[in-house]
Amino acid sequence: MSKAIFAEILKEKKLKITPQRIAILEELEKNGHSSVDDIFNGIKLKVPSVSLATVYKNILALQSVDILKSVKTPTHKQKYEINVKPHVHLFCKICENLEDFVINTQDFQEYCKKESGYYCIEEASVLLTGVCRNCAK
Amino acid sequence: MSKAIFAEILKEKKLKITPQRIAILEELEKNGHSSVDDIFNGIKLKVPSVSLATVYKNILALQSVDILKSVKTPTHKQKYEINVKPHVHLFCKICENLEDFVINTQDFQEYCKKESGYYCIEEASVLLTGVCRNCAK
DNA sequence: ATATGTGCAAAGGGTTTGCAGATAT
């Protein structure tokens, strides 16, 4: 995705197009799952004046219009990603890397809804913890 | 579970049996998913001298020997539960209540492992967000 | 022109830590 497309997305959501926001989105596009500090440090080159507070404010703003999603990991660091199609997270307990695995969870959700008696299930957040192929060596 | 059984479990894990720990476990048994504050307030009657720091320290201690597990919810409150058999969490976005749904995730894990090429998957943490039957009315 | 966003510094909330005294084994 290019700057222009990010600008488009922001416009659509009625958020002003600022260099900080573009930089945050570019950073998240480059590095799949980032913490606030990752983002802050990653964009300082592009937008040297940026403050941590602005990163925080924008993460909240972008989340509230569904451009971003937060990812909860077993460690205490909150991470963020650009909201794309449903996927599962694979977390390696050795290298602590987070990997995406695109899978349609619809059937699984449907099954859980039926069996549990829940009224409706809108979202499935799945985190699988184990050992990645690299760390297995 | 009774006090005696909790004492047994602590002994097995080589943790000293203290009134604070027993109270924490009883509290978590009574109320499925509790935050640190829930626990703290819940056990103050039984152990009036207890401090927040002790609750925190014990939660860490109990987690490290797998007696407790943390549950990550979409809100920013961390919750804890006694580690039992695999289950899925259903989170109602309206009343923010967390419900357990016991389900064997083995097949699902197996499928993800095979498809993703991960070396091994030890644990599946699934959080489904939606609307519970009560709030649907 | 006006609403929104930014950056700073201060405040806030939750969690962790160091230490001296207390308790479990």
Place this chain on the structure above:
DNA sequence: ATATCTGCAAACCCTTTGCACATAT
């Protein structure tokens, strides 16, 4: 007797907030 645990207070994150100035529309 000794290792561990507790409670207090202080320290430490990480995150949010208020405000004046800057920027996008």
